[in-house]
Amino acid sequence: MSKKLExxxxxxxxAEERAFWESHDSTDYVDWGKAxxxxxxxxxxxxxxxxxxxPVSLLDRIKVxxxxxxxxxQSLIKTWLAEKVG
Structure with missing residues (x-):
């Protein structure tokens, strides 16, 4: 039996919406099973x-x-880090 939603x-x-949701349970208003x-x-x-x-020499090599x-x-460093970490 599904409950009647408000x-x-x-x-x-x-700000008013944020205050509302801070003091109300969303399951009274949303059927999360249908999400x-x-x-x-x-x-x-x-x-x-x-x-x-x-080290300056390392940064110089990276820049090259x-x-x-x-x-x-900086983008190259981010790419290398992302590749290494996976």
């Missing part, structure tokens, strides 16, 4: 800046390799 109210802004997986191909992953100390590939050296 209608989702209208909200004047995102479908969504793919968002254009969504960029979150990034964060880090500080990494490298990046120049050969016509890509920014």
């Amino acid at each position: 209608p989702i109210p209208s909200f004047k802004d995102e 479908e997986r969504v793919v968002l191909p254009n969504l960029k992953p979150s990034t964060t800046s880090i500080s990494l100390r490298l 390799e990046a120049n050969k590939r016509d890509v920014p050296y």
